[in-house]
Amino acid sequence: MALRYLTVLLIVLCCWASLNALVLVTPSKTTYEGVQGGKTTLECKYTLAPEDIGTLDIEWFLVAADSQQADQMIINYNTGVVYQDSGPLKDRVHFTSSDPLNGDGSIDIINLRESDTGAYQCKVKKLPGSQNMKMRLNVYIKPAKTRCFVDGKQEIGSDFALKCDTKEGSAPVTYSWEKISGLEKLPPSTPDASGAVLSVKNASQAFSGTYRCTSRNKVGTDECLLILNVIPPTNTAGIIAGAIIGTLLFLIILGILIFCCCRKQKEKKYEKEIQHEIREDVAPPKSRISTARSYIGSNHSSLGSLSPSNMDGYSKARYNHVPIEEHERPASQNPSFSAPKVAGPNLSRMGAIPVMIPAQNKDGSIV
Structure with missing residues (x-):
């Protein structure tokens, strides 16, 4: 078996x-x-x-x-x-x-x-x-398009960070920093786990120089350069004061321009109103001839109502001279010597009573 x-x-x-x-x-x-x-x-x-x-x-x-x-x-x-x-x-x-x-x-x-x-x-x-x-x-993917930059103010006594970033590259990507000019030593810093960030505290001018960051993974490397220039701190108080003064000047100029524009508009509006205002024409003054005739005409009506019996109180001599304008007297009747002539309106203001001489016959009776 x-x-x-x-x-x-x-x-x-x-x-x-x-x-x-x-x-x-x-x-x-x-x-x-x-x-x-x-x-x-x-x-x-x-x-x-x-x-x-x-x-x-x-x-x-x-x-x-x-x-x-x-x-x-x-x-x-x-x-x-x-x-x-x-x-x-x-x-x-x-x-x-x-x-x-x-x-x-x-x-x-x-x-x-x-x-x-x-x-x-x-x-x-x-x-x-x-x-x-x-x-x-x-x-x-190999690291590529690596860039370096500073995050913070590059001033003496300030804190800032040097950063390195890669746009392309398969993880994991690691970074390393080195200084290639100036003092050949990196400033005291607190690097992160990947080495991409170099944190700098209380910077001094000795930190200035050229830095290189290298990024790498399993299949390749890439790098970038950074120029660091640490300078004295800027006068922030002066900058703020200058900004305030500049702002005030700007507001003053703006106010002046607005005032001028408003005043100009008011002037244009006033001129336009004056041009469109309806004015009442003043009647022309009456001529002296028409005035004298009006006096004679008005008194003619009053004298016309008088009878011969009412005329006893009036002397003929009173009516021998009638206040008429010089230009109404014909040139042939002007005497060589004449009394000063007074216009009818002036006689009225002097208290004279304008009258009209009635028409008379040859024998002196009133018609």
């Missing part, structure tokens, strides 16, 4: 040995590192046995991060023909050997991208043998 079991075991071992005659050579490493834009080689070498008489098939897969998803084949070699998938690695992955039949199924990936980071699997089949192997690829 024991002999029977031993015979079965030997048969199984022989079959297993024949099925696993194809062997994958253990690579020098299972984790690979690359730089973005660079190139890397993923190793997959194998050996064959006389029993492996089938067709050689070499397949490379990008292992899915989620176990629920299928792996993505990126390149395949079968019967002397190479096939590439139309995925993110298309035209960027090639077999390292021109003839993978010689036992080298390694691949080269060029123009690496950070998104190429992940797990890869190499599977070699040559019936009846079949083997596969997984490896890890990490693609890093």
